[in-house]
Amino acid sequence: MVSYNKNILRVIVIASYIIIITLIIYGISALLAYLNTGADRSTILHTEIQKIDQYLPKVTWAPLSNEGRPIDSENLNKIENNYLDAWYVKHIAYKTNTTAGIKDYYTDSARLNLFNFIELNAAQNISIESTTLEHHPSLEFFSEDGQLAVITDKDVIEYKRIFQNELLVLETTEISTYKIILLLEDGFWRIRHLVKESTENYDPIATAISTKNLNIQGINYYPQATPWDMFGEAFSADIITKDFKTIKDAGLNSVRIFIPYEDFGKADVDAEKLEKLKHTLDAAQANHLGVVVTLFDFYGDYSIIDWTLNMRHAETIVTALKDHKAIVAWDIKNEPNLDFKSRGKDMVVAWLKNMVQLVKSKDQNHPVTIGWSNTESASILKDKVDFVSFHYYEDLELLQDAIKTMKAEIPNKTIVLGEFGMSSYNGFWKPFGNSDEDQANYHKKAQEIIATNNLQYMSWTLYDFENIPKNVVGKLPWRKDAQKQFGFIDKNGAKKLAFKYISGQ
Structure with a gap:
């Protein structure tokens, strides 16, 4: 009887050991998977920002005729989403003079310029409220390995209000052309370079509609x-x-x-x-x-x-x-x-x-x-x-x-x-x-x-x-x-x- 009880206890101990080892291995595997992928936006986006709820400028792509590798719609959509996210986090950063989210959508060298600009604005108590209303991008180049993309974004309509010491000092609407280089890093398309090639004031005159027959x-x-x-x-x-x-x-x-x-x-x-x-x-x-x-x-x-x-x-x-x-x-x-x-x-x-x-x-x-x-x-x-x-x-x-x-x-x-x-x-x-x-x-x-x-x-x-x-x-x-x-x-x-x-x- 004593021998029988010892066998039962031995089985329980061995089974418990196996279960504990299994749980440990599973936990390590999950951690490694998380660290290696880096692409789950819901877990690594640190900005409390969701573009789909916050930011939907009008985007009209030029017909595709890029050099390099042909691009499919899935990759193009991902480039677009990350590109707009980059604009959005920059708008928030310039308004609040904080850097949350910048590292998710800009490479090391690109974010350095943004950090310096934000630091300068904060020191002078300057804040910028802005948004882009329209983008007209064209894909110029998509690399064979699918890791680099070059975009020209024409007729970007951008509205800005610049404040210093909480007083409005400038209000402007501009239409500009940008050249952008993006790199795929850890599942994100991050901006490597964003250069404004041209800009001018934007104040379109809409065609007046006659009201001579209006009879309300x-x-x-x-x-x-x-x-x-x-x-x-x-x-x-x-x-x-x-x-x-x-x-x-x-x-x-x-x-x-x-x-x-x-x-x-x-x-x-x-x-x-x-x-x-x-x-x-x-x-x-x-x-x-x-x-x-x-x-x-x-x-x-x-x-x-x-x-x-x-x-x-x-x-x-x-x-x-x-x-x-x-x-x-x-x-x-x-x-x-x-x-x-x-x-x-x-x-x-x-x-x-x-x-x-x-x-x-x-x-x-x-x-x-x-x-x-x-x-x-x-x-x-x-x-x-x-x-x-x-x-x-x-x-x-x-x-x-x-x-x-x-x-x-x-x-x-x-x-x-x-x-x-x-x-x-x-x-x-x-x-x-x-x-x-x-x-x-x-x-x-x-x-x-x-x-x-x-x-x-x-x-x-x-x-x-x-x-x-x-x-x-x-x-x-x-x-x-x-x-x-x-x-x-x-x-x-x-x-x-x-x-x-x-x-x-």
Whole structure:
């Protein structure tokens, strides 16, 4: 019996020894594999940077005719990805004056120049915010061993803002040509040389689109049950079609709708949401209504490093819809001047200028505007947009003089009153508010001013709403409740007194 127990114990010891040795060998093998490959980006990228989420400039390769070895699409894509990553980490490095990520995308000699530049900027308290918007590379040479590539990158559009002691000292957009040598090291295509061969200032003049036939007499629109969530789970083409018929029968000819940036997928536009947007345009066309599409709703960052994502978003939507017969115009952004204080006027205006240029480059047939929240901002970028839009919720007695001032500052350009209206709320939170009759008198007076000044217009809005998202006007109940009752139709579906003056007819 004792001998039997000893044998069992001996087996257990031997088995344990084998298991321990196996685990040790496996651990050593895994470590050696990790050290030898050096190509797993998820484990060796030290920058907390993911280009696919952060940086998507437009890249257009020239047809391949390189010397040396022919290159396949997989290798070309890898070169492109690592090359753009190199640009991105350099942008971050110049902004923060840190060197994180540089060694992953630049060889020893190339990174030395970058380190020296960053050290100099840090010493002088200089920072550079920049991005590239377009690249047009051509592959000049790909070595037989697949370890070296030479690229000429033409017409690189680069936007920069240079700060010293936190003050903006230079803002510029350049178009340049670069010569680049890349080496394959540890699975990365790293930049060995990057030389700027030529550069000049870049300020393209987009072709102006005539607005002589523009005749906007419309309304800002959300379905009653889904305000600020028009394309969500409760989307209904039938409800929208019915509402558009109501709008058309009221004597209006157009609607203004809003495309929320994040909800539509940001740079990777949600195909299902885009299809819902197309159904909305179809419903408008069926009811003989034109549509002003307002982009970038609820977007408020404007960071330079975000620009390429914004561009891919706008490019996708505009390219998909530009030939739809219901499109009347593109509104780049709703009330961007409200972000001047938090984001900086210069930054917001630079972003708008870039987006106007992008949209006009993708659609040469439909005019572009910006929905300013007041008359004071209306002249900003007046020479870049095709018509000027402003919103007005102030005293109507002051509107006539404001229009006169705008027309003096913006001669020979169509002006559209893009939002106006009055809430009929006079409940608990605002006992001395306006009545339905006050609202009707307001719209009657507004239409008289519109007619006198030959303005085009889009009022706010078709319906009273039950619920207002807190990110629209905040949490304060007196603001939310007032926002609920700007409509021409009440929450029960009855036309309010103001409906008589929904159009100027």
